Amino acid sequence: MRTSIATVSLSGSLTEKLTAASRAGFDGVEIFENDLLASPLTPEEIRDRCADLGLSIDLYQPMRDIEAVPSDEFARNLRRAERKFQLMRRLGADTVLVCSSVSPLAVDDDVLAARQLRQLAEVAQQFGMRVAYEALAWGRHVSTYDHAWRIVERADHPALGTCLDSFHILARGSDPKGIQDLPGEKIFFLQLADAPLLAMDVLQWSRHHRCFPGQGGFDVAGLLRHVLSTGYDGPLSLEVFNDVFRQAEAGPTAVDARRSLLVLQESVGAASLPAPVVPTGVAFAELVTPDAQPLAALLGALGFARTARHRGKPVDLWQQGEARILVNTGPSGLPHSRLRSSGGTPIDGTGLAALGLESPDPAGAARRAEALLAPVLPRRRAPQDVPLDAVAAPDGTELFFCATDRLELPNWLTDFEDLEHTREASNVHRIDHLALTQPWHHFDEAALFHRSVLGLQAQQSVDVADPYGLLRSRAVTNADGSVRIALTVGAAPTDDTVHAQHIALATDDVVAAARRFREAGGHLLPIPGNYYDDLAARFDLTEEELATYRELGILYDRDEHGVFRHCYTHTVGRVFFELVQRDTGYRGYGAQNAPVRLAAQHAAGGVTGG
Amino acid sequence: MRTSIATVSLSGSLTEKLTAASRAGFDGVEIFENDLLASPLTPEEIRDRCADLGLSIDLYQPMRDIEAVPSDEFARNLRRAERKFQLMRRLGADTVLVCSSVSPLAVDDDVLAARQLRQLAEVAQQFGMRVAYEALAWGRHVSTYDHAWRIVERADHPALGTCLDSFHILARGSDPKGIQDLPGEKIFFLQLADAPLLAMDVLQWSRHHRCFPGQGGFDVAGLLRHVLSTGYDGPLSLEVFNDVFRQAEAGPTAVDARRSLLVLQESVGAASLPAPVVPTGVAFAELVTPDAQPLAALLGALGFARTARHRGKPVDLWQQGEARILVNTGPSGLPHSRLRSSGGTPIDGTGLAALGLESPDPAGAARRAEALLAPVLPRRRAPQDVPLDAVAAPDGTELFFCATDRLELPNWLTDFEDLEHTREASNVHRIDHLALTQPWHHFDEAALFHRSVLGLQAQQSVDVADPYGLLRSRAVTNADGSVRIALTVGAAPTDDTVHAQHIALATDDVVAAARRFREAGGHLLPIPGNYYDDLAARFDLTEEELATYRELGILYDRDEHGVFRHCYTHTVGRVFFELVQRDTGYRGYGAQNAPVRLAAQHAAGGVTGG
Structure with missing residues (x-):
């Protein structure tokens, strides 16, 4: 037609x-x-x-x-x-x-x-x-x-x-x-x-x-x-x-x-496009940074080990359980010069540049993306690289379609050479979700893109009160929740503040994970005591539980299906991490707690959002 | 209370x-x-x-x-x-x-x-x-x-x-x-x-x-x-x-x-403030500029004569009929560094810095403004200056309360020394209105300020389609229309485009005024031919009338009370002028024509708005 x-x-x-x-x-x-x-x-x-x-x-x-x-x-x-x-x-x-x-x-x-x-x-x-x-x-x-x-x-x-x-x-x-x-x-x-x-x-x-x-x-x-x-x-x-x-x-x-x-x-059956190939997991998240050291320290404290290095590029693979983070110190396309924290201080260009999504059919996923006008990226960056299907999302994030565990298909891990490392007891087993801040003018586009190109489901949009304006957030997920991406947009287009992206890591014991992080030298985002007085009024928590949360800055939410406990690391560039303990039934992201977290991040002087 | x-x-x-x-x-x-x-x-x-x-x-x-x-x-x-x-x-x-x-x-x-x-x-x-x-x-x-x-x-x-x-x-x-x-x-x-x-x-x-x-x-x-x-x-x-x-x-x-x-x-009678003193006219508009020459050429072509010079500061008075424009080449408080035209080119800091409003009681007007928390400005800038009451509006425009023709009160003209000049036949007799672009976050504040502090009436807010976003505009006026200020705000807060301010000059014959301006070397904003084809379809205008408007770029509007004809000069810095022939009954500002004017200004590469 x-x-x-x-x-x-x-x-x-x-x-x-x-x-x-x-x-x-x-x-x-x-x-x-x-x-x-x-x-x-x-x-x-x-x-x-x-x-x-x-x-x-x-x-x-x-x-x-x-x-x-x-x-x-x-x-x-x-x-x-x-x-x-x-x-x-x-x-x-x-x-x-x-x-x-x-x-x-x-x-x-x-x-x-x-x-x-x-x-x-x-x-x-x-x-x-x-x-x-x-x-x-x-x-x-x-x-x-x-x-x-x-x-x-x-x-x-x-x-x-x-x-x-x-x-x-x-x-x-x-x-x-x-x-x-x-x-x-x-x-x-x-x-x-x-x-x-x-x-x-x-x-x-x-x-x-x-x-x-x-x-x-x-x-x-x-x-x-x-x-x-x-x-x-x-x-x-x-x-x-x-x-x-x-x-x-x-x-x-x-x-x-x-x-x-x-x-x-x-x-309506009036056009035939390549069928959607819904991603089945997150293979990796790739961070670019001008200086690997602060990220290396943060990942190390979180319990990640540097397990491999790219054969041709300055990219390290950090791994813990099924959670894989690439740290890329090569030149990146992120706009560095105008980045400012909410306090106005310039920040370095550390940011999330790419996502690997596990795909049952990487080539098919790329065909659908191309048919739906997503910019297709070159399958190989260098002659010796494994060819990978990838497209760019509306916010510029590169999406790689991966098949990490299927030996018959090109595997991104082939480009990496194992490094010696000691495997410690692990608290984190996978990436729970990613939060990506969207360009202001393209929030509706982003949701449609993730729905139509990737076949994810879009959840309801929610308002989140930041001290300096309302944010809107909308999650896109696959059916079993193994891929969750929270798309966030600021209150108004402005270059003064760059909101952050963040990576939430799933753990079965957020208290242990937080303690371990802190003992390894990590800085947990401090949460005001007033928040815990309010928790005490709203929920029947034991004094001991409350004291632990208060000590570590762990936030708490509950819906009719289960409990959600989460805490935040300090920020590097425009990226921070969240540790998340999610009961199976709980479907949200702790939006109720976001204003407290955002205010705490403003108070700490870092970038906020996501 | x-x-x-x-x-x-x-x-x-x-x-x-x-x-x-x-x-x-x-x-x-x-x-x-x-x-x-x-x-x-x-x-x-x-x-x-x-x-x-x-x-x-x-x-x-x-x-x-x-x-x-x-x-x-x-x-x-x-x-x-x-x-x-x-x-x-x-x-x-x-x-x-x-x-x-x-x-x-x-x-x-x-x-x-x-x-x-x-x-x-x-x-x-x-x-x-x-x-x-x-x-x-x-x-x-x-x-x-x-x-x-x-x-x-x-x-x-x-x-x-x-x-x-x-x-x-x-x-x-x-x-x-x-x-x-x-x-x-x-x-x-x-x-x-x-x-x-x-x-x-x-x-x-x-x-x-x-x-x-x-x-x-x-x-x-x-x-x-x-x-x-x-x-x-x-x-x-x-x-x-x-x-x-x-x-x-x-x-x-x-x-x-x-x-x-x-x-x-x-x-409700629960507080007694100094009574409003409604301004009865516009005494002057003051432009600041790093270089007087382009404004001098523009004002000269419009028929203004340089009639006086400030005794102590680099400020010239240009006059035509009752329209008075001050051109100030002294240091100004306008933020120059970030000014950009819609095309992205940097523009100079020429802008509207102050308004003189004729006041039946300047001291009373200042007392009310102060009671309503307007920042009061020093009455004298230099020891030898005439003391003048002045306050700052929310957009930073300085408002001077003047009594130009009342000899018993301090007169701003006393600070000026007459210059020799030839008085030519004049087309412009006074300032019809001023258009001031407001900071995005303070549009509602601006209307309340002008209403409560100055005692002006606020008209309905109207949407105006700029090619790159909707603007909103709301006029505040006194009862007889001798003071009219159009407050305009852009579609969203952004530093990329600075919308202009403009001064509309009243004439009894816009055709003669436009011709004179053009013959004196002024550039009239060109208006697309399609606009005139549409005028021909909408109104019963003679071919000759249409041809004249088309030739000069004169825009036309009509309501049940009368006709409004207007055209625009080129822009200097962030300021342009409008020539306006207004039938007595016509209350508007040609908002119907604003999208065409805005598009023409974008096409000409200048700043837009107002």
Whole structure:
């Protein structure tokens, strides 16, 4: 099916929008009138630009407040429409969107509306144009798709059809089932948008909070199935008004948009993509650092041993149980220069650069990622390296698809040479979860990426109060919880504070692990005494248990399924570690305790977040 | 009356919050439990810190999900409450807020609720504490203030009273009139917050969008009058959850908060402030620049003559009709180093630094500003200068209160020495309006400042689509429109783009003024041809009129009262000028045209905004 996007969905000048849409692989665009008005290009130049970029102009929009008005007003409207048809001819567009009137002059009279729309269609036809009539959810008299359709049906003109918009239909709570009964050839256009489920004024909701299909709470796929059942064969077109996308770079937003349409098409059986290959575990986390010593000290205190070294690069493998951390002192792509702690002091560039995910089919996982427009990374960095499939996530984290224990497949461990080491009694057995701070403008994109490309499940988004602003956090996980990634985003885009990433390590005995860490010279994040007084009030903990937690800075949470105990190390660069003792049933990440932890990190002067 | 503020209303660590509240002149604070939990200070240290800062601890809050539960659950709740009373004793707080339960365990049984609250009050009394019971707007069974009061009345215990919160009452649409019937001594606490009138889920509205009284749409003053009529003599306390204030610096937010309370007290006759002295015109606008030449060329082309020079400083006065522009090449306080155009190129520090406002009583205006916590500036910069009253607005703009034509008062013109100049035929007669871009975190503060300190009226806020994000704009004006200031704020806090300020000059003939400017070598902002095709479709303009507008880049708007024609000069530093021909009745600023203008400015590579 052809895909299209309204220029209003992307930021920048019209030229930037068209370029971004083309590069992301869209077949066409809707030209939003204000984008045309503000462009220094003539309509002919826009037409040529689109042609050069391989984009058709599928719709010109919107034409407002046309129908069901007194005749002198309608005469003026027709003259206005003629001007627009002339413009559309220059532009090479043949369909115009007319949205239901919000004018105080409009009357509640379907017969009049149909008669005037028929007249409009008659004029359109003389120009070789078609009119697609759409019900705005806040239209004065026409606000539902079935009402708009009844008027189109009554007008009965070949150049008049209807336009369906998933936002207007689903935000009103209309049942999209009735779409099945529409004749497909009279659906002239289909606009798709999703939105988070907010109880708010529908006009504000529409103008500020729309998002791409799969990023909100609407059943856009269900609606699309009904539309396709009518035989509709026009484009699937995205029309999204979103305050964040307006500020974001057009290029990544267009890719995110097209990815959402690909997933949507797959979900209704209209596109066949390589099947998702859900990761089954975390093979490794790779940290880059200008100086390995502070990380080596931290990992050593946590009980990791340096077990191997890369044959060709300055990369060490640290291991404990199934938890593997790579420490890379080679040049990294992380932006060092602007990193600042919350206190404003510059920090070094130590950060999380890559994740290895255990995959039942690394090549298949990479094929799906590529089909979903993820940037594919070179399989080999150096001629002697083992070839590995890898892609980049929206935040720049490199994702390697690994098969650590399957000898028949290329194994990343082959690049490493074992080092002598003593294996001590271990407290940590694997990575419980990773927390990755996302670029502010790409939080929704990140969740959709991890869901669609990796086949992970996205959990509910939660607000977390940092002393200097609200953070939002949303976890993506596989079914058995062996892969958990918490995606976090700050309160607002700002370069002043870089929030940290962190690695949570699973232990069966957080008290022992914390003690061992401290005895080995590690610094545990100190937690205020007031927190423990509150724990005592909220939970029936023994005095001894409380005293232990208080001594070590262990935080405590409990839900109906189990208990979660966790504590934090000091921070190196923008990375810190968490020790986590998780009861099987407990599904969360201790979000309840995050404000206390964040305040403690601010007090300690380090970077915060994750 | 005593004033207080909840620590949750301010950003930062508890210490930062307390310091900001004290410096802004609050008498006390409500300690929000999470702020205490996250603080490394012990309760005793917090108590001492407050005492040192001259702050009483008026409330500890909140205690949740206490009442109307099964007896075993209530027993646990009582134990939890006892722990909190112990804590409050250490803290030196004697009143706790209990908010109506949202627990699924709570039952709809007022008799049980009253009995359990009475038991709680009994325990509180043993500790010398009082319980203030409040209806949350989203409480499970108790969500209105009158319902909460009926339960308190039924419980009938001296240590149990009610807490009223203007947000919970007004957001529910409850009639606050019934408050009059409450016995004042049973209102244990009063929390005040305003909010913009949004149709949205009340919990989200409350948690993210509260603001200080006078910044939203609620009649907080009306509610306060009812409360005071009961004889309530406790503190007026602000409790505001706001995503923006959470990120803003605590110091300015606390000042903004206390200013809002002062204005509120004045409006109910509970405080007497010096009366507002509404400005009657714009005496001058002062630009600072590292290099006078580009501004001199621009002003000259606009028809301004350099008429006078400051006796002691490198400041020139440029005049045309009643429009006066000062050009200051002295050192300025503007932050130069980080200024960037939207294209990323560094720009010079040319900017608007000060405004002279004609005042019927400059000294009175300054007294009111000082009473409302505006930073008062020195009356004399140099010993020989005329003493002038001046204060700083929240965006740092210096506001001088002037009496240009009143010989009996100190006159700023006395500092200037006339220069010889030729007076040409003039097109511009005065400053129509000024557009000032506000710091992102202080937009609501700015509107309240201009309203309360200067006595201007605030108009509705409008959204304006810039190609790279939505702007918001709100005008403040005096009654006859001789002072109009458009306050604008960008889409998000960011250092990458500095939005411009601009000065709009009133003319009776924008066509002649634009031609003259162009002939004198000025550059008019080019407006796309597509804009004029659209004008032709929307309005009945003659071909000749259209051609003239198209030639000169004149924009056109019309409302039911009249026509507005305007065009823009090129930008110097972060300042540009607008030529404005305004029909008497037209009240706006051509917001409809702003997206086209902004796109044209981006295309021209200059700073945008205002």
